[in-house]
Amino acid sequence: MKIAVVGGGAAGLVAAGSAKGAEVVLFEHKDKVGRKIYITGKGRCNFTNVCDVPTFLQNVVTNDRFLRGALYRFTPDDAVALLENNGCKTKVERGRRAFPLSDKASDVTKALTKYAADNGTAFRTDAKISSVKKDGERFIVISDYGAESFDKVIMCTGGVSYPATGSDGSAHKIIQALGHTIVKPYPSLVALYCDEDLSKARGLTLKHVSVSCDGVKPIFGDMLITDSGVSGPIILTLSAYTAKRSFPYIISVDFKPSLPIDELDDRIIKDFEAQKNKQFKNSLDLLLPKSIIPYIIDRSGIDPEKRVNSVTKAERRNLILAIKEFTLTVVGNEGFEHAVVTQGGVDVKEVDPKTMESKLVNGLYFGGEVLDVDALTGGYNFHIALATGFIAGSSAVGNNG
Numbered sequence: 001m002k003i004a005v006v007g008g009g010a011a012g013l014v015a016a017g018s019a020k021g022a023e024v025v026l027f028e029h030k031d032k033v034g035r036k037i038y039i040t041g042k043g044r045c046n047f048t049n050v051c052d053v054p055t056f057l058q059n060v061v062t063n064d065r066f067l068r069g070a071l072y073r074f075t076p077d078d079a080v081a082l083l084e085n086n087g088c089k090t091k092v093e094r095g096r097r098a099f100p101l102s103d104k105a106s107d108v109t110k111a112l113t114k115y116a117a118d119n120g121t122a123f124r125t126d127a128k129i130s131s132v133k134k135d136g137e138r139f140i141v142i143s144d145y146g147a148e149s150f151d152k153v154i155m156c157t158g159g160v161s162y163p164a165t166g167s168d169g170s171a172h173k174i175i176q177a178l179g180h181t182i183v184k185p186y187p188s189l190v191a192l193y194c195d196e197d198l199s200k201a202r203g204l205t206l207k208h209v210s211v212s213c214d215g216v217k218p219i220f221g222d223m224l225i226t227d228s229g230v231s232g233p234i235i236l237t238l239s240a241y242t243a244k245r246s247f248p249y250i251i252s253v254d255f256k257p258s259l260p261i262d263e264l265d266d267r268i269i270k271d272f273e274a275q276k277n278k279q280f281k282n283s284l285d286l287l288l289p290k291s292i293i294p295y296i297i298d299r300s301g302i303d304p305e306k307r308v309n310s311v312t313k314a315e316r317r318n319l320i321l322a323i324k325e326f327t328l329t330v331v332g333n334e335g336f337e338h339a340v341v342t343q344g345g346v347d348v349k350e351v352d353p354k355t356m357e358s359k360l361v362n363g364l365y366f367g368g369e370v371l372d373v374d375a376l377t378g379g380y381n382f383h384i385a386l387a388t389g390f391i392a393g394s395s396a397v398g399n400n401g
Contacts (some may be wrong), residue, residue: 001021001022001151001152002022002023002024002025002026002149002150002151002152002153003006003019003022003023003024003025003151003152003153003393003396003397003399004025004026004027004139004141004150004153004154004360005019005024005025005026005027005121005151005153005154005156005393006027006129006132006153006154006155006156006157006158007027007028007099007155007156007158007172007368007370008027008028008030008032008033008034008035008123008125009033009034009035009037009144009156009158009159009170009368009369009385010034010036010037010038010047010112010222010368010382010385010386010389010391011156011158011367011368011369011385011386011388011389012026012113012154012156012164012367012368012372012389013112013113013115013116013388013389014032014034014082014115014116014367014385014386014389014390014393014395015113015154015156015365015367015390015393015396016116017115017116017118017119017393018119018120018389018390018391018392018393018394019110019154019393019394019396019397020052020285020394020399021119022119022397023120023122024116024120024121024122025121025124025148026062026116026121026123026124026140027124027127027129027143027145027152027301028120028124028125028126028127029126029127029128029129029170029235029379030101030125030126031124031125031126032107032114033113033123033125034108034109034112036158037108037112037226038105038106038109038167039103039105039180040105040106040108040126040382041099041379042190043104043105044099044103044105044384045099045100045104045105045107045108045380046097046098046099046378047079047090047097047098047099047100047377047379047382047383047386048076048080048082048098048380048382048383048384048386049076049096049097049098049110049378049379049380050076050077050080050092050096050097050098050301051096053071053072053075055066056071056076056380059375059376059378060373060374060375060380060384061146061188061240061241061343061375061376062343062372062373062374062375063371063373063400065352066348066351066353066371067373067384067387068352068353069353070076070353070356070384070387070388071250071383071387071389071393073321073384073387073390074348074387074390074391076098076383076395077377077385078239078390079142079387080096080097080098081375082115082334082386082390083100083108083111083112083113083377085131086102086105086111086112086114086115087107087110087111087288087304088101088105088110088115089102089107090110092160092378094214094377095332096378097294097378097379098379099100100352103284105184106271106399107186108112117348122400123146123257124142124143124259127143127145127155128143128144128145129142129143129171129174129259130142130331131141131172131176131177132153132155132238133176134161134176134178134361134363134364135149137153137195137362137363138150138151138363138392139151139153139363139364141153141364150313151232151363152215152363152365152396153198153267153364153365154356154363154364154365154367154389154392154393154396155171155174155175155346155364155365155366155367155370156365156366156367156368156370156385156389156392157170157171157368157370158342158368158370159324159341159342159344159369159370159387160171160185160187160339160342160343160344160347160371161188161336161339161341161369163336163337165389169185169342170253171370172185175346175370177298178354178358178359178360178361178364179243179348179360180256180346180360180361181346181347181350182344182345182346182359183252183344183345183346183347184251184344185336185342185343185344185345185373186243186244186342186343186344187239187243187333187334187338187339187342187343187374188238188239188240188243188339188340188342188343188374189236189237189240189334189338189339189340189341190229190236190239190296190333190334190337190338190339190340190375191226191229191230191231191236191239191329191333191334192229192231192235192238192239192330192332192333192334193228193330193332193333194228194229194326194328194330194331195248195314195329195330195331196329198225198229198295199227200291200294200295200376201225201289201291201292202224202225202226202227202296202377203225204224204289204291204292205222205223205224205225205232206222206223206224206232206253206255206292207222208220208221208222208254208257208258208290208376209221209222209223209253209254209255209257210253210254211223211230211234211238211243211251211253211254212232212251212252212254212255213238213242213250213251213252214249214250215305216238216241216242216264217366218254218257219234219236220257221233221237221370222234223235223253225291225292229328229330230253230328231275234333234378236340236376236377237353237376237377238251239333240341240375240376242330242376243343244343247330247331248329248330249317249329249330249331250327250328250329250330250332251327251328252325252326252327252328253326253327254323254324254325255288255292255296255323255324255326256287257324258326261320261324264320264323264324265316265317265320267287268287268316268319268320271283271284271286271287272308272309272311274309276307276308276309277307277308277309278308279296279304279305280303280305280306280307280308280311281283281294281297281304281305283308284296284297287323288323289337295326296319296322296323296326299322299326299353300319300321300322301315301318302315302318302319310398313333320396332366332368339379340381341369341374341375341381342369342374343372343374345369345372345373346366346370346371346372347372348372351366351371354391354395354400355356355391355392355400356388356392356396357396358390363396365392365393365395365396366388366392367385367387367388367389367390367391367392367393368384368388368389369381369384369385373388374379
């Protein structure tokens with residue numbers, strides 16, 4: 001049996017390695033495989049999250065039900081074992097996030113490449129695919145290497161995020177030509193642009209804050225102020241849940257989520273009593289980071305020159321609202337060039353979740369980010385690529401156990 005794997009990322013390499021006994025040709029249109037792996041996790045490659053399947057599924061944003069069976073069949077422990085068995089020592093850090101022991105993403109690439117190579121995979125780099133067509137029971141793949149005939153094809157062509165790594169969405173037209181539906185792609189896990197000018201606080205990391213949005217539960221953690229808006233872990237998470245929203249939309253930051261309104265009021269009264277003769281503009285240093293204070297003062301509507309012993313109860317309430325409901329108008333995001341993952345891709349209603357085989361075209365399989373599945377940060381997306389790639393490759397050779 002001759003199998004073409006299109007795409008040399010994590011999903012493609014695992015698909016090639018798990019198609020045991022087949023003659024596998026892997027096509028990668030960049031000059032080397034694993035380009036996106038090298039930048040995953042800021043070059044450290046958080047390759048899975050060592051948690052149980054129900055916990056994992058809670059971190060899947062799109063089409064979690066589709067992935068359920070795949071995650072039970074290829075677990076986080078299986079991902080660790082695959083890397084360890086192919087020469088990459090691993091470790092688990094805070095939040096159950098698994099990394100290579102060396103902190104080098106290149107070691108993950110080497111291990112996955114070895115896994116594919118040990119199955120006899122022929123690697124074709126700098127191989128742009130112009131078409132994949134069904135010809136009776138076989139497929140004709142036309143690439144820079146010419147036209148070749150295959151029994152089966154596994155599409156692991158990625159999404160649209162980080163296009164410089166080869167994940168540029170160029171294969172979507174090929175997949176559509178085979179009869180499949182592509183759910184419109186959106187950038188996910190991406191920094192947001194805001195209409196408000198927060199540039200005087202740029203570079204500020206706000207610890208233990210929360211962000212919320214209409215229809216999205218508050219998300220707690222750290223946030224970063226940028227030149228053009230907001231970023232950091234909770235913003236990336238929020239962006240996954242708002243990826244398909246039209247701009248502009250409103251988000252709300254709570255700078256003191258651990259303090260209910262009444263407790264925050266008591267805290268402010270206490271601070272004011274300790275600084276009775278201070279001007280309001282100089283009274284919040286014990287409560288908030290210095291660079292964000294001018295924005296809070298402006299939102300409160302309180303005269304910055306006013307003495308704190310003259311601040312009224314009504315004004316204090318306005319201050320509390322400014323701290324706990326600091327609204328921002330999101331007008332855009334950093335786009336696919338900087339998005340960690342793509343939301344959208346091959347409609348999973350057209351794919352068998354047990355095998356990753358197309359329900360429309362016999363012998364056509366999918367793996368990784370090309371599918372309309374995505375998750376939060378923490379190793380979940382990389383694991384999805386490994387799991388779906390493994391199942392696609394195994395199923396293509398009839399190993400569905």
